[in-house]
Amino acid sequence: MKKLLLIIGGILLLTSFYYVARIVNDNVAWEKVKKENTPEAYDFYSNNFKRHLTELEPSREKSAIKFIRENISFEEAEKYIARYKINGCCYDHYTHLIKSIAYNTDDYKWYNFYLKLPKLKDTQKILDSIETLADKSLWILTRANGTWHRYIQRFPKGIYQKTALRNIDNEAWNTALKINSKYSFSEYVRNFPNGRFSETAKSNIHELDWLGTKQSDNVASYNSFLDRYPNTKYYSKAIKLFEDRFVNDLISGVCYQDIPEKLKTNTITNFNGYWVSRQLYNGFSIRNNNVLGSSFGYVFAKKRLWFKNKKHICFIIYRKNYSGAFCDIYIYEIIEELPKEIKARCLKKCIKNEIHIFKKIKDSNNKRI
Structure with missing residues (x-):
């Protein structure tokens, strides 16, 4: 029993030493x-x-x-x-x-x-003065690093807003020039519709569009170009190339259901009226909107169309049956054109290979000339 008490006493003594040591260490720390x-x-x-x-x-x-x-x-x-x-x-x-x-x-x-x-x-006056100091100090960093967007984002109405916006505009324009593509200039115009170079960018888009249209050289590309730029400075050239491409398609046998709208003759011209030809049928009427009189072509034709420019006269008879749609295409190359007579050379669907003469015998009002 005495031995047990000694052991317990020793444990208590050690425990007390431990806690005292912890307290001392804690205090020292x-x-x-x-x-x-x-x-x-x-x-x-x-x-x-x-x-x-x-x-x-x-x-x-x-x-x-x-x-x-x-x-x-x-x-x-x-x-x-x-x-x-x-x-x-x-x-x-x-x-x-x-x-x-x-x-x-x-x-x-x-x-x-x-x-x-x-x-x-702080009062609002003091806060405003600190805001001004912040504006000026950020501008120093902005000039050093070219972080114009960061400045505008932080100070959209800042002291140096105009200069920052001008520099952003300049950088965007230089990027567009470096890429030099229709897309890059279009992106510039989209992001800077009122930018310093927006008109130049639009002009460049126009020029690149025209270049691309000529490279594509098809009816759809010319039609699309004239849709986008109805007042283009290239209008006459575009129409001429459009006409040439259309005629080449007809020569190649492309079957058009109608004359492209931009190539139609919607006003009465000298060509409107009633014409006769020894090589074709007895006569046929040339109407506005490029419609050919019913006396020309086939009884069951869906459409009878004509097209004429300075170089060619074309007739298109568009038909459909159970097997599909097809065209009979007559094409003549103009040799000489007079008010009442046209001399032409047959290029496609020729009945005779001799010089073809079209003679006008009635005007557009069906009055004999």
């Missing part, structure tokens, strides 16, 4: 932390000791502010507001410190950081 007085030291203590946790704040908060002041540490300034927000004991002191650093460093990031802090006690 706390004194060391207070002497060091840094946020890291306080954080180390809170992670490893507990005795003085109730005394940790506001000592740690004050040390954080002291560290920011002595080291001008933007990272610690961010950590402070993330941890304490506006609930710390020293928030007013903190905001005053940040404003002081911003003034002293004249650094945009500090101005901007200060302006984003909640519950500032």
